Amino acid sequence: MTSFAAALAEAELVVEGRLVDASNATLLCTVDGRRCVYKPVAGERPLWDFPAGSLAGREIAAFEVDRLLGWEFIPLTLWRAVGPAGAGMVQEWCEESSIGEIVTVTPLDDVPTGWRVVVEARDPSGSPVALAHADIDTLQRLSILDAIINNGDRKGGHILTLPGGVVRAVDHGVAFHPENRLRTVLWGWAGESLPADIALDLRALRRTLGDVVPDVDRWLSTEESRALRARVDALLKAGSFPEPSEEWPAIPWPVF
DSSP, rough: OOOHHHHHSSSEEEEEETTTTTTOOEEEETTTTTEEEEEEEEGGGOOOTTTOHHHHHHHHHHHHHHHHHTOOOSSOHHHHSSOOOOOEEEEEEEOSSOOOOOOEEEGGGOOOOOOEEEEEETTTTSSSEEEEEEEHHHHHHHHHHHHTTSSSSSSSGGEOOOOOGGGEEOOOOOOOOOOOOOOOOOOTTTTOOOHHHHHHHHHHHHHHHSSSOOOTTTTOOHHHHHHHHHHHHHHHTTBBBOOOTTTOOOOOOOOO
C-alpha cells in the first residue's frame, strides 16, 4: 500500500464541504495534504432495487474490477472503517482540465466531426440536438467497463477529462445489480465488434476472476458475483459491444 493509500484509509479526514449536486452524502475532504471524496454509508439514500448501505462497497468493487483490467479509469477508492460521519468509502480527488468535454449535448448540425451520435432530440425551443461522444478507444474501454459492472448511472458528468487528456470515471454506487441495469451515455458502438485488444483484456480478466476474488466479492452478494462473471462471459461470447435493452431505460436522466 502506498503512503497516500494508507493515509486515505486511516489518517484524519478534514471535511471542506459537501458536494450538493450528489444524490447521496458526498463530502470533499483533505487527508495528508491532498483532496479526496468521502461517501459515508450513513449518508446513502435508500434505493428500492439495492440493499441498504451497499453503495459504498459497490464503488470499491468497481475500482477493484478496473484495477484487475489494468485500465485505471477509477481513481484510488478504499474503505474507511472510521470517518467524520462513520464508515464509508474514500476516493482520490481528480481535478478536471479546462479542455473541452468528450461527451456533450449539442445542436445536431454542430456535432464534432467523427463523433458518435447516441440519440437525437429537440430542445425546449424545438431545435434539433444530439447527445454525442468522441470516437476514441478510451471511451470504448470505459463503455465495456460499464457493461462488466452493470453500471446503472453513467452520466456525462461522471466522465472526467484531466490534464494531458487522461480520462477518469467516478460514481459507481449503482452497479453490479444481478439483472440488466446498464444505463449509459456511451452507446456509440452498440452492436459493433469488440476490438482485439479489448477482447484480450476481457479474457485475462475472466481468468483472474476465476471463482472467487476476495477484493471484489466481499462487497457483493453471491448472486451479484455470479452475474459479474456471467456478463464477462456473455461479452466474450457475443464478441461485440452491448446494445440497449428494451426492458430498462438505456440512458440515465439527467444525462449530465
